[in-house]
Every structure is written in structure tokens, then in C-alpha cells.
Amino acid sequence: MARKTIWQGGTQLAPVPAVLVGCGNGTDFKYNLITVAWAGIVCSNPPMISVSIRPERYSRGLIESTGEFTVNVPTVSMAEKVDYCGMVSGRNVDKFNAANLTAKPGSKVAAPIVDECPLALECRVVHSLKLGSHIMYVGEIVAVQADSELINAKGKFEIEKADILGYAHGSYYGMGEKAGDFGFSVKKKN
Amino acid sequence: MARKTIWQGGTQLAPVPAVLVGCGNGTDFKYNLITVAWAGIVCSNPPMISVSIRPERYSRGLIESTGEFTVNVPTVSMAEKVDYCGMVSGRNVDKFNAANLTAKPGSKVAAPIVDECPLALECRVVHSLKLGSHIMYVGEIVAVQADSELINAKGKFEIEKADILGYAHGSYYGMGEKAGDFGFSVKKKN
Numbered sequence: 529m530a531r532k533t534i535w536q537g538g539t540q541l542a543p544v545p546a547v548l549v550g551c552g553n554g555t556d557f558k559y560n561l562i563t564v565a566w567a568g569i570v571c572s573n574p575p576m577i578s579v580s581i582r583p584e585r586y587s588r589g590l591i592e593s594t595g596e597f598t599v600n601v602p603t604v605s606m607a608e609k610v611d612y613c614g615m616v617s618g619r620n621v622d623k624f625n626a627a628n629l630t631a632k633p634g635s636k637v638a639a640p641i642v643d644e645c646p647l648a649l650e651c652r653v654v655h656s657l658k659l660g661s662h663i664m665y666v667g668e669i670v671a672v673q674a675d676s677e678l679i680n681a682k683g684k685f686e687i688e689k690a691d692i693l694g695y696a697h698g699s700y701y702g703m704g705e706k707a708g709d710f711g712f713s714v715k716k717k718n
Numbered sequence: 719m720a721r722k723t724i725w726q727g728g729t730q731l732a733p734v735p736a737v738l739v740g741c742g743n744g745t746d747f748k749y750n751l752i753t754v755a756w757a758g759i760v761c762s763n764p765p766m767i768s769v770s771i772r773p774e775r776y777s778r779g780l781i782e783s784t785g786e787f788t789v790n791v792p793t794v795s796m797a798e799k800v801d802y803c804g805m806v807s808g809r810n811v812d813k814f815n816a817a818n819l820t821a822k823p824g825s826k827v828a829a830p831i832v833d834e835c836p837l838a839l840e841c842r843v844v845h846s847l848k849l850g851s852h853i854m855y856v857g858e859i860v861a862v863q864a865d866s867e868l869i870n871a872k873g874k875f876e877i878e879k880a881d882i883l884g885y886a887h888g889s890y891y892g893m894g895e896k897a898g899d900f901g902f903s904v905k906k907k908n
Contacts, residue, residue, distance in 0.1 A: 529820065529833055533866045540875065541789060542735065543882065543893055544733075544735065544758060566761070569755070571756070572851045575728050580760045599731060604894075607898045608903045611901065615904045643722075649731065671726060672726070696893060701893050701895065702895050703732075706890070707892055708889065709888060710801065
């Protein structure tokens with residue numbers, strides 16, 4: 529048996545995503561970005577994602593007013609911008625401008641996608657739950673935008689070429705080596 | 719502007735965790751494991767996690783009957799076992815036995831932790847939400863068990879030494895290079 533140290537509860541799940549959440553609509557609610565690591569897929573069909581935000585954050589009002597947001601998956605080369613967009617408030621800073629990121633309207637939502645991110649998930653809020661320090665928003669993913677140059681001849685997004693960023697225990701990390709494909713444990717035995 | 723391909727909604731968030739969820743209590747409800755990639759942190763204080771499971775899965779009844787589960791973060795070397803525990807049903811297979819994994823009761827919950835995993839989060843269900851193909855369970859993380867040998871002299875868990883497993887777009891991956899620490903974008907400028 530491995531010797532274990534027992535701690536009080538904490539948020540040590542890893543790896544988790546490190547995403548730029550886009551909100552606002554560019555008209556009555558200006559575009560904003562907020563960096564979120566507290567995000568996860570919560571349903572396959574229809575596809576749904578959870579994103580958790582502190583209620584005092586500026587983005588909260590934008591998401592609740594418009595009922596829309598985007599989840600933009602950044603690359604390792606964007607790590608400093610991703611971190612920065614979690615450090616400053618959209619109340620004071622136009623983060624798209626300050627971080628030199630390009631806002632484009634979604635195809636199905638008015639919330640902006642980040643053009644520099646190889647993957648963008650367009651979401652409509654279907655549930656929200658006040659949990660404590662954070663409000664969890666569950667969004668249905670109504671469209672996905674992917675960099676065309678990363679889609680191979682079979683129509684598959686080449687995630688390894690995308691060099692996406694993740695997060696674990698207070699630091700940002702790239703992805704490492706592939707360890708197997710879904711189902712490989714039983715295919716091997718056939 | 720990057721050329722984008724627009725798809726219908728999908729679950730392309732990445733990276734996401736690839737965890738073994740432990741359930742049952744070893745007495746009236748036998749221990750079971752289920753592999754889950756649809757998991758994420760949803761609140762910092764109190765610490766909470768979401769785990770989504772298809773309602774037809776055997777683990778659903780165990781989690782709903784006991785109100786408890788654990789989230790065990792595996793290593794890259796465990797990838798085949800992790801995959802296997804997502805491929806077979808606890809209705810037919812004792813997965814701890816079949817995958818040669820060691821069940822240990824939690825410190826605060828009766829659900830089993832996986833001794834071979836360097837991190838185990840002990841959870842009590844506080845919300846559940848039927849979403850479509852999946853039910854999302856929100857658990858408060860009431861304790862964490864970490865391999866003592868991975869905790870350094872400062873009391874920090876050395877995640878890079880733990881070689882943990884993640885998941886992205888249908889494959890399992892290790893973690894890559896560190897790209898920065900939380901807050902590095904503003905520290906640099908000071």
C-alpha cells in the first residue's frame with residue numbers, strides 16, 4: 529500500500545482546461561474575456577459544458593444578461609495572454625485589445641470567439657447553480673469553430689499539432705505524449 | 719484571421735481529466751470503479767467537483783444510494799487500466815480485481831479510493847442534474863489523499879513527478895512541459 533497523506537478537501541483535480549471564456553455581444557454588452565480553469569464537459573448529447581465564475585467578476589453580468597458565452601481553447605504559445613486575462617478585470621481593461629487578441633462573433637451566438645485559439649465552443653446557458661465562491665453555468669455547445677489548417681483529410685482535428693494549453697495545481701502545462709486511444713485496452717485483447 | 723471550419727456542437731474541450739471514480743461502500747453496495755473524462759472543478763470554496771455519468775451505468779445506483787464517490791487521478795502507466803474500467807460494467811466484473819487495483823476506504827467517505835492513484839478526492843454529492851445523455855453529480859470534496867512520497871519539503875504535491883494522465887479528443891495523454899505559473903504574466907511586469 530502506498531503511504532498517503534490526508535488533507536482537507538481541495539481542488540486538486542488535474543489536468544484541467546485553461547480556457548478563455550468570451551462574453552458580451554459587442555453592442556449593448558461590450559466584448560470581454562475571462563480565463564477559467566474550472567470548466568468541464570458535463571453531457572455528451574446534447575453536448576454541454578460547465579464553466580464556473582466568481583459572482584463578483586465582471587463577466588458574470590455579461591453571461592447572465594446575454595445567456596451566451598464561448599469557450600476558447602488556447603495554445604501553449606498563448607500562455608502569458610491566458611494568464612493575463614485572468615488577472616485583470618474587464619471593468620477596467622479591454623482585454624482583447626490589451627492582450628492583442630482578435631474578437632470574432634460566434635456563428636450561432638453573439639458572444640465573441642478568440643480567433644487566435646484553434647478551437648472555440650459556442651454556448652448557450654441552460655442552467656446555473658450558485659455553489660459557494662463560484663456560480664456554475666452549464667452551457668449547451670451549439671457550434672464549434674476549429675482552425676481549418678488543423679483538420680486533416682479525414683476531417684479530424686489534429687489536437688497534437690494544436691499544442692493546446694492545460695492547467696494543473698497552479699501552473700500551466702502543454703500536453704505530453706499519447707498514452708493510448710479510447711478503447712485500446714479491449715481492442716488489444718481481441 | 720485564421721480560416722475556421724464551423725461544426726455543429728460537440729465536446730471538444732481539452733485537455734480534460736481521465737479519472738477513476740470509486741463508488742459503493744464495501745458492505746451493502748459493493749465497491750466499483752467507472753472511468754470518467756466528463757469531470758471538472760466547479761467551485762473553490764467549498765471545493766466541489768462535477769462528474770457526469772450515463773444513467774444506465776451501474777455506478778449511477780451506487781452513487782445515488784450512498785451519496786458518495788471518490789475521484790482518483792491516475793498515472794500514465796495506468797492508462798490501460800483506466801481505459802478498461804470504462805469499457806466493462808461493474809454489473810458483470812469486479813473491476814478492482816480484474817484491473818489489479820487496490821481499494822481502500824476513504825478517510826471521510828465509505829466509497830473506495832484507488833491506492834495506486836497518486837491523488838484521490840473524497841466527495842459527497844450535494845447536487846445532481848439530469849442533462850440529457852448524462853447525469854451530472856456535483857460533489858463537495860471533503861478530503862484529499864495524496865501519495866506521501868510525492869509531497870515535497872514545502873508540503874506541495876509534486877504534480878510533475880506524478881506523471882498524471884489526461885484525455886483529449888478520444889485519446890489519453892500525459893502532461894507536457896510547464897508553460898508558466900498562475901500569475902506569471904503580471905509578476906513579470908513588476
